[in-house]
Amino acid sequence: MYVKYSGNDIVLEDVKCLDLDLTLDCGQAFRWEKQPDGSWSGVAKGVFLNISKKNDTVILKNTTKEDFENIWFDYFDFNKDYVAICDTLKKDKLLAPTVDEYYGIRILNQDSWEVLCSFVISQQNNIKRIKGIISRLCTAYGEKIGNGCYSFPSAEKLSTLTVRDFETLGTGYRAKYLEKLSKDVAAGKIDFEKIKNLPLDEARKELLKLYGVGVKVANCVLLFGFGFYDAFPVDVWMKRVMEYYPDGLPACFDGIGGIAQQYLFHWARNHLKSY
DNA sequence: GTCCAGGCATGCA
DNA sequence: TGCATGCATGGA
Numbered sequence: 001m002y003v004k005y006s007g008n009d010i011v012l013e014d015v016k017c018l019d020l021d022l023t024l025d026c027g028q029a030f031r032w033e034k035q036p037d038g039s040w041s042g043v044a045k046g047v048f049l050n051i052s053k054k055n056d057t058v059i060l061k062n063t064t065k066e067d068f069e070n071i072w073f074d075y076f077d078f079n080k081d082y083v084a085i086c087d088t089l090k091k092d093k094l095l096a097p098t099v100d101e102y103y104g105i106r107i108l109n110q111d112s113w114e115v116l117c118s119f120v121i122s123q124q125n126n127i128k129r130i131k132g133i134i135s136r137l138c139t140a141y142g143e144k145i146g147n148g149c150y151s152f153p154s155a156e157k158l159s160t161l162t163v164r165d166f167e168t169l170g171t172g173y174r175a176k177y178l179e180k181l182s183k184d185v186a187a188g189k190i191d192f193e194k195i196k197n198l199p200l201d202e203a204r205k206e207l208l209k210l211y212g213v214g215v216k217v218a219n220c221v222l223l224f225g226f227g228f229y230d231a232f233p234v235d236v237w238m239k240r241v242m243e244y245y246p247d248g249l250p251a252c253f254d255g256i257g258g259i260a261q262q263y264l265f266h267w268a269r270n271h272l273k274s275y
Numbered sequence: 276g277t278c279c280a281g282g283c284a285t286g287c288a
Numbered sequence: 289t290g291c292a293t294g295c296a297t298g299g300a
Contacts, residue, residue: 027281119281126280129298172296177283214283235281265281278300285293 001078003068010068012058017082019104020053026266028224029108030118030131031138031152045071045111046143046151077106089260091252094244098267105262108224112192113185114152115225116207119217120177129170136169159186177212184210200228223258232257237268 004011024032024040032042039052039061049072050061060072073079086103090096117137122130134152141157142150159182166175184190190210195203203226207218222231232249234242241264253260 120283122280123282124280124295125282125297126299129280132298167296170297173294174283174296212283216282220281233281236279237281269281280297280299283295286291287293288289288291 005065008062008064010060010063010065012060012078013056015053015056015058017086017104018053018058018076018106019102020051020058022102022105022266023076023108026105026262027127027269028220028262029110030127030134041147041149043138043145043149043151044075044108044114046145047071048145048147048149074109077109080106082106085256085259088252088256089263092250092260095250095260095263098263102263102266105259105266107229107259107262109227110224111152112195112221112225113155116185116210116213116221117152117155117158117178117181119220119224120181120212121171121174122220123174123212123214123217125172125174133170140169155182155185158182174212180211181213196226200230203228204231223261229256229258230254232261233265235265237265237272240272241265241268 001015002013004013020040021034024042025034029042029044031044032040034040035050037052039050041048041050043049047063047067049063049067052059052061060068063072086099090099118130118134121133125133138150138152141153141161143153145151158178161179161182163175163179166178171178190206195206198206200222203222204215204218207213207221208215213221216233216235219231219233222228223233232253238261249257249260
């Protein structure tokens with residue numbers, strides 16, 4: 001991949017294994033919206049971005065060298081060799097055609113707090129509705145950052161809300177989880193920096209201390225918000241996929257099971273709808 | 276009207 | 289330990 005700085009835009013050339021449509025709309029991040037021109041606009045870590053791709057060239061609009069190096073390079077996981085990762089995953093004969101069909105799905109390295117909050121909202125919910133709730137949450141309690149966009153509200157900010165405030169956003173029965181989660185995180189009940197450096201099992205145990213966080217949500221948070229590529233979330237769709245692996249997961253998933261999971265999740269949502 | 280969605284806490288055995 | 293149940297909301 002080659003990086004060019006062109007005015008207020010950043011151009012990446014020879015980008016391999018990145019499909020923006022799949023990556024930004026496959027249920028791992030909830031704040032990206034496709035624009036009429038085919039590009040994607042979204043907010044991450046308090047910063048707005050418009051991104052588009054044509055052939056192997058990616059354009060990041062109205063951004064800076066600093067934001068690219070400090071935020072977006074890591075966010076889009078450009079330090080990982082997805083071509084090699086996909087080759088490894090294709091050693092599994094069941095996954096091979098799925099990797100080909102959805103080639104270019106990447107794991108996004110998102111803000112830990114945003115992912116934690118988002119996936120507590122996600123439980124027993126559908127992706128369209130999750131996006132709506134999070135959009136209303138950000139508009140009501142985030143910081144205005146221009147382009148009509150808002151940052152994801154901090155735990156400190158959300159710790160001032162009542163259960164009723166969360167219910168008003170349409171969070172349903174999860175309101176009580178969010179109310180306590182925000183207060184506990186704001187009070188430092190878990191140490192986000194420490195979790196990053198723990199072994200997977202211990203990191204998961206830390207997250208499970210939180211009210212409203214179970215094994216599935218914890219695994220999503222570890223995979224999308226803490227860089228644990230071997231975390232393997234199993235939701236209602238993945239339970240259906242697991243029937244194809246009666247003998248357990250293949251060895252080629254080791255260390256990158258989370259990425260395999262994202263391809264399988266997307267496949268299940270598109271192919272098993274009549275379940 | 277019924278069923279379902281990137282599940283969890285709770286109670287009970 | 290494992291299993292059954294209730295839970296808010298909106299789209300299909």
